[in-house]
Amino acid sequence: MSVIALVSGKSSGVTCSALALTLSSPKSSLLVEADPAGGTVRAGFLGGEGSAKHGLHRLAAADRQGTLAREFSQHFVSLDHKSSGQRLLLPGLTDPTQAPALGLTWTQISRLLGVMDETGYDVIVDAGRVVTASETRLSTTHYPTPLLHRADVVLMVVRTTQASITAAAPVVRVVREELAHHGTGADALGLLLIEEGSYNSSQVQQYLQIPVLGMLAWDPHTADVLTHGAYKKMPKTLLNSARSAHQTIKEHVNKRRVRLNPVGTQMITGRAS
Template sequence: MAVIALVSGKSSGVTCSALALALASPRPSLLVEADPAGGTVRAGYLAGEGSAAFGMHRLAAADRQSTLAREFAQHFVSLDRDHTGNRMLLPGLTDPSQAPSLARTWDQIATLLGVMDQSGYDVIIDAGRIIAESETRLSTTAYPTPMLRRADAVLLVVRTTQASITSAAPAVRILREELSHNGTGADALGLLLIEEGSFSSSNVQQELQTPVIGMLAWDPDTADVFTHGNYKRTPKALLRSARTALEGPINELVTRRRVQLRLAGVPAVAGRAS
């Protein structure tokens, strides 16, 4: 099982990519909408199903009342149409103005996600567009930085277009510095490419000097289902490529890093104290 955080330097399809990984996982999965700009899966893919009384925006109050650990799982909603419990969602903020209230809670949530990982779930974190406080540090008040610091893998979502590659370059620098100095190492960072443009994976890897860890098919029909809940269309190509990425290079990265950290005497990544 793994804790995988997806981020972007600019809007690059992070939410659709995270949703694809969560739905394609061969194991039970939990999709966490941690984007400070707010969550969209409940209103989009789930077509408004579920109550706004549940979700990330309620966790800050639970933390203040020392009930976060007890209430955490009560805020999950099902991503499965048949509600099997194998695909779960922690819905995101309903208003970006709620993000500052979570500044002291991100770390506690990261710890609880480690528990989900140990319980057999693949935890996929949609952290949205990065928010930095300097050229070398992510914000610790306006962004879920503790989740990235503890994740097994931090995947920067990049479209294979010149514009997306260009906007990703500053994010690579900031993420590499953050993970190197405050996380478990810069080797947690990789690229998750969306094959929209003409650049090859080797082109992008060379341009950003960061390994490509997975490739997702450019699949507008599935993106439409994920964004608008149009179930008349059957998601195919994107989910197949997401499954391939998870079972192959992403799993290899997670396994390799966990072995290396264990040999170095570092506690399990997701449960590591910050």
């Protein structure tokens, strides 16, 4: 499957977009709320269900105790109110001040997410608003940068408005540099556009100089359900567009995997046939 990280230059609907991709994935999926500002899905979409005993904020202590690998999946909760395990959530931090404690744990978490990928899950990482350390580096103490390093694709979520596009431009440059020198390559970076404004995909792509890999419909009603609660009637406009976005994202992931590991890809293809 694939590991897909979502980021933004400014608040642009990253969590809502990540949740839409998770719920619309054609495969089993895991949403990781890695936003250092804290998680909102449990209090919002899940209507406050679940216990604070589970979540990302518990994993730093597990890592220090050497039990992270064993306890990791114990912190998943269901997104579809079933026990099928098809739609899972790793709830985020309950307090932004917890973020620095995970600085040394993100790399281990990224490896465990790779295992989830290998076992057939689409892993969607909500990394929230980018936190930089310099003009060319992302923060490694206040941001889940190692998750971006190992992701198959990093999607910059941008609304098709002038304000959102302008805010994204300087962040795109930093993330591109980070992935080029410390990740799997600058071509891991792409755009996930929310069709709110008047600019089309070609215009945004030309301005930001990275490819558009997906488009999400501007659907305030569904966004409200994803943000504030799952117990309302939810139309499918946003989820249908997210399902279509999966196709183009997956094509990009497959091309990159072939380029980065042609021998391994050929072996997998040979076994499948």
